[in-house]
Amino acid sequence: MNSISALIVDDSSVMRKIVERSLRQAGMDLKQVLEAANGAEALGILNDNLVDIILCDINMPVMDGLEFIKQLPTVVNAKGVPVIMITTEGSEAHVVQAISAGARGYIRKPFTAEQVKEQILPILAGKP
Amino acid sequence: MTPASAVSAASGDPASWTPLLEEAAREVFDLMLSSSLTRSAKADQEVPGVTAMVGLAGRLCGLLSIRCSRKTAALMASKMLAMEMSEADDEVFDAFGEVGNMVAGNFKNKVPGLGDGCMLSVPTVVTGTDYSLHSTTAVPAIELHLLFENLLVSIALQISE
Numbered sequence: 531m532n533s534i535s536a537l538i539v540d541d542s543s544v545m546r547k548i549v550e551r552s553l554r555q556a557g558m559d560l561k562q563v564l565e566a567a568n569g570a571e572a573l574g575i576l577n578d579n580l581v582d583i584i585l586c587d588i589n590m591p592v593m594d595g596l597e598f599i600k601q602l603p604t605v606v607n608a609k610g611v612p613v614i615m616i617t618t619e620g621s622e623a624h625v626v627q628a629i630s631a632g633a634r635g636y637i638r639k640p641f642t643a644e645q646v647k648e649q650i651l652p653i654l655a656g657k658p
Numbered sequence: 659m660t661p662a663s664a665v666s667a668a669s670g671d672p673a674s675w676t677p678l679l680e681e682a683a684r685e686v687f688d689l690m691l692s693s694s695l696t697r698s699a700k701a702d703q704e705v706p707g708v709t710a711m712v713g714l715a716g717r718l719c720g721l722l723s724i725r726c727s728r729k730t731a732a733l734m735a736s737k738m739l740a741m742e743m744s745e746a747d748d749e750v751f752d753a754f755g756e757v758g759n760m761v762a763g764n765f766k767n768k769v770p771g772l773g774d775g776c777m778l779s780v781p782t783v784v785t786g787t788d789y790s791l792h793s794t795t796a797v798p799a800i801e802l803h804l805l806f807e808n809l810l811v812s813i814a815l816q817i818s819e
Contacts, residue, residue, distance in 0.1 A: 541780065542752050542755070542756050542759075543749065543752055544735065544738060544739060544749050544752045544753040544756055545756055547739055547749075548690070548738060548739070551739075551740065589759075589778060589780060590780075591780065617763075618759055618760055618762070618763025618764070618767075618778065619763065619778070620763065620764075620767045620773065621767060621773030621774040622773065622774060623773075623774040624773075624774075638763075638767070639690075639759075639760045639763060639764075640685055640686045640688075640689035640690045640760050640764065641689065641690075642689055
């Protein structure tokens with residue numbers, strides 16, 4: 531797999547680090563990892579940067595993950611970039627809400643690097 | 659606010675939630691900290707210096723809290739980040755809050771009917787010991803005392819009526 535750029539959106543800096551570590555443990559070659567503490571920050575980052583994948587929490591202050599996905603189409607750089615939700619909100623309704631809003635995958639916390647790999651690799655490989 | 663009795667009718671008796679709460683905590687520590695929790699008979703092994711609190715609202719209203727010593731919380735951060743304790747010091751409260759958040763989320767997802775009908779607050783971490791939690795309900799809290807790396811971690815779920 532080619533090296534990728536990832537944007538990790540979570541209000542917890544600890545979770546951002548854990549997600550990055552999980553990506554590396556899953557065998558991803560990360561050329562760049564960008565971080566945002568909420569959806570609004572993430573939109574700002576995407577205005578100036580191109581990424582291959584976005585991993586996003588749902589419950590965040592300022593702008594939550596679902597609102598962030600809804601606003602993503604307004605960012606030219608984000609067109610076609612897959613979004614994976616990583617969240618404690620693991621109910622079916624939340625999954626449906628996230629997928630309806632445009633998320634391509636959903637990982638419940640707590641998670642393993644293997645679960646991250648299973649979700650992300652097919653998406654990066656272009657599989658539906 | 660939905661009374662606890664309504665939740666219990668839909669989701670089982672809250673008194674039977676102790677094993678689910680323990681399972682939720684064990685999974686978080688196992689997957690995110692690579693540590694197994696064991697049962698502790700003692701509740702007074704160490705003076706808790708840090709408390710993480712996560713509010714629940716919706717079909718179940720209440721507060722989940724996790725208490726432990728500052729040293730225990732530092733060890734959790736160290737384990738979560740796979741760093742030495744000294745390196746992880748700046749992240750102790752963030753990590754501890756996330757542990758609370760994940761235990762609360764994992765617990766509610768295990769109780770039938772709660773996953774979709776109950777929201778979590780962002781976690782709040784309180785340091786120090788000179789405080790009291792006052793509940794508006796007479797329902798006794800579900801309490802668990804567990805050992806993480808031989809250090810006491812107390813988890814309580816206070817349900818509001």
